[in-house]
Amino acid sequence: MTQFGDMRGWIDALRKEGELHQIDAEVDWDCELGTITRRAFGNGDGPALLFSNIKDYNKNTTRCSSMFTGGLSNYSRVAMMFGLPKNASITELVKAARKAYASRVPPVTVKTGPVKENIVKGDDINLYDFPVPKWHRFDGGRYINTMQGSVTRDPVSGRMNVGIYRGMVGKKDTIPVLLWRPQNWGQDMQKYSDKHQEMPVAFVYGWEPSLPFAASSPIPPDVSEYDVMGAIRGAPVELVDCETVPLQVPATAEIVIEGWISNDPATFEMEGPFGEYTGYFGGDQAPKHKVRVTCITHRNNPIMRGTLEGTMPKMLNENSIMSSVQRAALAWNILERSGVPGVTDVHCPPANNGTTLIIQLRQTYRGQAKQAAAAIWGSNAAHLRYKHIWAVDDDIDIHDYGALDWAFAYRCNAAEDDIVFYPGTFGSALDPSTRLKYRNTKLYGTGKWCRVLIDCTVNLDFEPEENYGGERYPPMVRPEKQDWDLVDKRWKEYGFKD
Ligand SMILES: Cc1cc2nc3c(=O)[nH]c(=O)nc-3n(C[C@H](O)[C@H](O)[C@H](O)COP(=O)(O)O)c2cc1C
Structure with a gap:
């Protein structure tokens, strides 16, 4: 301070x-x-x-x-x-x-x-x-x-x-x-x-x-x-x-x-x-x-x-940097106040000024990501932001788009209700992805969004599988510690630099 x-x-x-x-x-x-x-x-x-x-x-x-x-x-x-x-x-x-x-x-x-x-x-x-x-x-x-x-x-x-x-x-x-x-x-x-x-x-x-x-x-x-x-x-x-x-x-x-x-x-x-x-x-x-x-x-x-508004790829500004801190912090507080458990990190990438929210969770029961999205979308802070929410498990680095992309690819399946639409909500009257006529604030007071949750957490509705050693998902191919340690010790012998 x-x-x-x-x-x-x-x-x-x-x-x-x-x-x-x-x-x-x-x-x-x-x-x-x-x-x-x-x-x-x-x-x-x-x-x-x-x-x-x-x-x-x-x-x-x-x-x-x-x-x-x-x-x-x-x-x-x-x-x-x-x-x-x-x-x-x-x-x-x-x-x-x-x-x-x-x-x-x-x-x-x-x-x-x-x-x-x-x-x-x-x-x-x-x-x-x-x-x-x-x-x-x-x-x-x-x-x-x-x-x-x-x-x-x-x-x-x-x-x-x-x-x-x-x-x-x-x-x-x-x-x-x-x-x-x-x-x-x-x-x-x-x-x-x-x-x-x-x-x-x-x-x-x-x-x-x-x-x-x-x-x-x-x-x-x-x-x-x-x-x-x-x-x-x-x-x-x-x-x-x-x-x-x-x-x-x-x-x-x-x-x-x-x-x-x-x-x-x-x-x-x-x-x-x-x-x-x-x-x-x-x-x-x-x-x-x-x-x-x-x-x-x-x-x-x-x-x-004064300040320059208007965020574009690789062209950030005060609003985008501030939003990425403000909107993540507010969302995290809303989740805590609403009693959504297990939230480990929250991020809004700066290029979208808080339009996209990413929540990292340690899940303990089914439907936790949906509970989180409902809490966020019901708050007044959602007026101009949080159109799209991603939820990921706590092994995914939410500041790394590559990690998010991988989780989206293999932990998200629309056939399993992992993509949820919440239509007809208030939204930003400045977002050109909504037709102009639906953004008439004189008539409606605000814009109109169909919000989307992209749930990239492992689905706890799945049954534990014998084939997967009693887990809901198969083991990952990341090398075992003993294999990693051996290779680590011999790395230079293979002709690699550090
Ligand atoms: C640079 C900048 C410009 C903004 N312009 C507007 C605007 O023109 N209209 C608006 O409603 N919100 C605008 N906002 C967002 C609001 O400041 C934000 O939603 C804030 O929460 C409004 O305060 P309130 O919650 O007390 O209403 C702008 C934010 C920034 C950083």
Whole structure:
């Protein structure tokens, strides 16, 4: 557990560890910045990036001249966030995240902080003062909300939620957003609109890494992400009151945008498409909820925070790396809470952002994999993820695709109910493998998936066989220890190197 104090402290820590690359050459916010980021992120092995010279934002009069991205686009930096050694294994990161999700360190309120160094209201509000990139050429606009924390409040319980939900610069004081009903701010919105009220919202850009990490995790709706951020960093988050909305934000944040959202379609503004996590442009250009900005507060010389979405093979990013830790940790906690026994490891490979979940089990009774899948699919965390679940025995390395492939080949048989379909469930409205008409969120609130369990565990419905020495499966051809040891001893004699 480590406290960095703010995003500047995090950037300093990254610089010291050789995890930061600063670009002082002039870079255009219009596609060039996004393309550099795409190339530099690589396959989850690139540095974090600080752009310090952005076209149109490099004059003395500029309100904001720099942009930070990639703070969590590799596993080493996720390890640093948790205070672990940089070479910690993915399973160790998943275990650290599990612990944080199950712990709570509530925030404290402070009177003021650096985020109040500048307070901008009324006609002075201009979102174009910030170097917001057009990340991809076919994005519907300049996406300002990519790695921010969107703070809302449940009007009944008072709980503050912090989530990452996309939004683009509309007019100089509006941010049209993607607001899905099953997400926590969608549920909050419903409660305000039942009372015919606008929903207050505050967007936080740039703080410690625990903010985007917790904000993009499906924490249970009754829990505030601020409590989980406190658990990740091992100390309460210090919050200040907003100026024009009844919400609180970290006192040392770089930039905060406050505003209100109406559920009245007459107020909607065009939003989308955006280069989405699936690697495709998603979420059509259509009228969507918009935030009416009422105030911006920011530090002196603020640093904008954003990120590049869109995962493709060998092109990973912050969402894919974070998801692979978050979604595995959450799934493991759900399995434990639901009483599924024998879970020994859980993994989400980064290329699919948690769409595929792999569970490693020590089975003791029939149907354990199906019990596990039912527990996962029944949870709110399954909304955008866990479309496909693999279950394997504990002798299969779930981080090795070759091992999974072998188990799929010889321990999975559709004729034995090892492939299970769960049709008609909620799902991601951005997944292009579902026909567009079934992803109409205005009509249905969410997307539609047929989920699949691929059970690659040895089938405990099989009878023990005399031919197999009383086991359900034949012995494996791996050499016996005595044979292996003999060959090991004589290996060099055969002319092999070590
Ligand atoms: C970079 C990034 C962008 C995201 N964009 C969206 C989005 O546009 N809409 C959305 O509903 N979820 C988006 N997510 C996923 C949500 O942040 C995630 O589902 C989170 O659990 C939402 O918070 P909640 O559980 O409090 O609703 C994004 C995540 C990341 C990391």
